[in-house]
Amino acid sequence: MNGVKKGVGGTLKYASLVLGAVLAMLPLVLIITGSFKTDQEFLSTGPFKAPASWTNFSNYATAFTEGGMLRAFGNTIIIFTVAIIGTIFIGAAAAYALDRFTFFGRKAVLGLFLLATLVPAVTTQVATFQIIKALGLYNTQGALILLFTGTDIVSIYIFVQFMRSIPRSLDEAAKMDGAGHVRIFLRIIVPNLKPAIATVVIIKGIAIYNEFYMPFLYLTDPEKRPISTTLFAFKGPYGSQWEVISAGIVITIIPILLLFLFLQKYIYNGFTSGATK
Amino acid sequence: MANVTGVVPTPAKNAGDVRSRAARLIKPGGTRGGRRRSLTPYLFLVIPVGLLVLLTYVPVANMFFYSITDWDGLDKTKNVIGFDNYVSVFTEPDNLRVFVVSLYYFAGSFVQMALALYFATLLSFKVRFKNLWKGFLFFPYLINGVAIGLIFLNFVKPGGGLDSTLMALGLDSLVKQWTGDPDVINYTLAGVSVWRYMGLNFVMFLGAIQSVPRDIYEAADLDGATRWHQFRHIILPSIRPIVGLSFILAISGSLSVFEIPYIMTGGANGSETFVIRTVRMAFVNNKVGLASAMAVVLLIIVLLVTWLQRRLVPDEEVDIV
Numbered sequence: 141m142n143g144v145k146k147g148v149g150g151t152l153k154y155a156s157l158v159l160g161a162v163l164a165m166l167p168l169v170l171i172i173t174g175s176f177k178t179d180q181e182f183l184s185t186g187p188f189k190a191p192a193s194w195t196n197f198s199n200y201a202t203a204f205t206e207g208g209m210l211r212a213f214g215n216t217i218i219i220f221t222v223a224i225i226g227t228i229f230i231g232a233a234a235a236y237a238l239d240r241f242t243f244f245g246r247k248a249v250l251g252l253f254l255l256a257t258l259v260p261a262v263t264t265q266v267a268t269f270q271i272i273k274a275l276g277l278y279n280t281q282g283a284l285i286l287l288f289t290g291t292d293i294v295s296i297y298i299f300v301q302f303m304r305s306i307p308r309s310l311d312e313a314a315k316m317d318g319a320g321h322v323r324i325f326l327r328i329i330v331p332n333l334k335p336a337i338a339t340v341v342i343i344k345g346i347a348i349y350n351e352f353y354m355p356f357l358y359l360t361d362p363e364k365r366p367i368s369t370t371l372f373a374f375k376g377p378y379g380s381q382w383e384v385i386s387a388g389i390v391i392t393i394i395p396i397l398l399l400f401l402f403l404q405k406y407i408y409n410g411f412t413s414g415a416t417k
Numbered sequence: 418m419a420n421v422t423g424v425v426p427t428p429a430k431n432a433g434d435v436r437s438r439a440a441r442l443i444k445p446g447g448t449r450g451g452r453r454r455s456l457t458p459y460l461f462l463v464i465p466v467g468l469l470v471l472l473t474y475v476p477v478a479n480m481f482f483y484s485i486t487d488w489d490g491l492d493k494t495k496n497v498i499g500f501d502n503y504v505s506v507f508t509e510p511d512n513l514r515v516f517v518v519s520l521y522y523f524a525g526s527f528v529q530m531a532l533a534l535y536f537a538t539l540l541s542f543k544v545r546f547k548n549l550w551k552g553f554l555f556f557p558y559l560i561n562g563v564a565i566g567l568i569f570l571n572f573v574k575p576g577g578g579l580d581s582t583l584m585a586l587g588l589d590s591l592v593k594q595w596t597g598d599p600d601v602i603n604y605t606l607a608g609v610s611v612w613r614y615m616g617l618n619f620v621m622f623l624g625a626i627q628s629v630p631r632d633i634y635e636a637a638d639l640d641g642a643t644r645w646h647q648f649r650h651i652i653l654p655s656i657r658p659i660v661g662l663s664f665i666l667a668i669s670g671s672l673s674v675f676e677i678p679y680i681m682t683g684g685a686n687g688s689e690t691f692v693i694r695t696v697r698m699a700f701v702n703n704k705v706g707l708a709s710a711m712a713v714v715l716l717i718i719v720l721l722v723t724w725l726q727r728r729l730v731p732d733e734e735v736d737i738v
Contacts, residue, residue: 290468
């Protein structure tokens with residue numbers, strides 16, 4: 141923009157922002173309008189034609205009941221709740237041991253965690269699958285819970301980094317009062333990790349909610365599967381009923397949209413804090 | 418691996434003794450349970466490290482073993498056949514084609530970073546409704562991958578939103594069989610990938626730019642620096658590490674593509690990616706040996722790329738964890 145007058149530059153600036161926003165939102169908007177159309181309407185009218193009735197929620201009803209989305213939300217909540225509690229305790233326990241103690245093998249353990257961040261989960265599932273099968277967890281929600289809890293190294297690092305900012309004088313004081321390590325961990329460390337826990341809950345919550353690969357591989361039972369694979373299954377029976385698929389998509393996006401609107405700051409921070417110092 | 422499992426249950430006498438002696442010095446009466454104290458960190462680490470070994474290191478080790486066998490995933494016996502699977506990964510045309518497909522996504526990631534850099538630069542200056550624009554550009558990244566795949570199947574189908582837009586703009590000649598034509602399909606899918614991930618790059622770049630203290634820009638303004646000069650001499654250097662990291666991660670990222678093409682096409686019409694093929698070999702064609710070899714190749718490429726990144730971008734500047 142060298143030498144361009146401010147007025148022209150300003151117009152260009154806003155024009156490109158509008159264009160970017162339209163490109164980002166247009167495919168989504170067409171799904172929303174489509175979700176209010178009847179099947180006849182969807183086939184006969186163009187994608188930009190507004191639906192005849194904005195209060196036609198019949199596709200949403202179909203998606204929720206016949207499409208099994210209500211059950212899918214329940215399953216996602218169960219998997220998320222157990223996995224997140226597990227992640228918090230595992231992450232906090234590992235961080236407590238690594239930050240507050242000097243012991244033989246500490247460097248090796250840190251190295252193991254660091255090295256594991258380089259192993260992309262997509263590559264190892266061929267072999268992980270055999271372990272899940274051997275544990276008898278195939279086609280159970282336990283498989284997803286175990287994998288979400290046991291392979292989340294990023295969360296451990298968030299906890300380790302945050303642990304450094306909790307003053308050691310707090311644990312020392314508790315120790316003086318005769319508290320044991322478990323007590324210090326539960327009463328001092330975990331409560332003081334709250335901001336890190338919030339970050340992990342948000343980032344991991346979004347990740348679990350959006351995860352497709354793991355439930356696709358490990359949980360095929362329609363009764364037990366979470367939201368992603370339930371929506372994916374819409375492709376079969378509703379393959380030609382795009383109005384129902386559209387409603388399913390909108391239902392899937394709404395919780396994330398609400399989360400984003402209310403927790404914007406935390407979400408931006410969560411995704412960038414890991415990447416930049 | 419022996420080292421891995423050996424480390425956990427055996428606390429070293431020396432380190433523990435030194436520590437408890439130090440503790441006794443600091444804290445009178447600290448003699449109680451000197452040995453127990455030295456065990457404590459191991460007790461806290463048993464479950465985290467146990468799961469790490471069980472779910473990451475054991476699979477990696479097994480994968481290396483499977484890759485030199487002809488195992489079908491079910492049979493009791495696994496016959497060792499040497500490097501045949503690896504030869505097949507690099508010689509069979511069907512296996513090689515997936516590498517070509519990844520090039521589309523690799524090229525796409527450059528477009529993605531260019532767009533992200535452009536919008537991040539734009540929004541680092543004074544702009545009205547900054548948060549609104551930021552939200553629109555970032556939100557796609559938060560959407561469920563299945564939803565994105567379906568949204569775009571609807572958008573690019575014949576007579577869908579994309580075709581209608583092009584026709585409304587008088588660009589009828591650009592209308593294509595977006596997912597039906599093997600010559601076009603990978604551009605379409607890479608485009609969807611750009612749509613999905615641009616927002617993350619953008620927010621990361623913006624964060625890096627905004628970490629530059631405001632008064633540097635003010636000083637530049639006073640010195641009469643143009644926007645271009647500010648971009649060239651302040652913004653670009655401040656985000657160089659994160660851009661470098663993104664470039665390099667794009668290599669492994671483009672080989673690991675799975676969700677978008679799988680959801681939209683299932684890998685049909687010449688859109689099969691490395692991971693789709695690996696999954697198909699392992700779980701549909703029961704060629705666990707070959708699939709493992711493919712996975713090992715991918716893992717090695719990723720490790721090589723990361724090693725390269727550590728060499729090129731010094732640690733103090735970028736820290737992914």
